[in-house]
Amino acid sequence: MSKILFFLLIGGGVYLWLRSKRPSSPSSAKPKSAEDMVRCAHCGVHLPRSEAIGSEAAWFCSNAHQSEHRG
Secondary structure (H helix, E strand, O other): OOOHHHHHHHHHHHHHHHHOOOOOOHHOOOOOOOOOOOOOOOOEEEEEHHOOOOOOOEEEEOOHHHHHOOO
């Protein structure tokens, strides 16, 4: 019985030591910065401003929607 307890203690110690040596989890990484979202004036789809076409007056999700909106 004492040998089993001894091996359990050694195993627990090794487990804790290995766990402390492991690199930190990805959740502790810096989050990506948020980007402003804009709405397509033609269809209403929301997309990141860097992917949108247009200007402050009106944003579009594609060239086709921009040209259709102009008439």
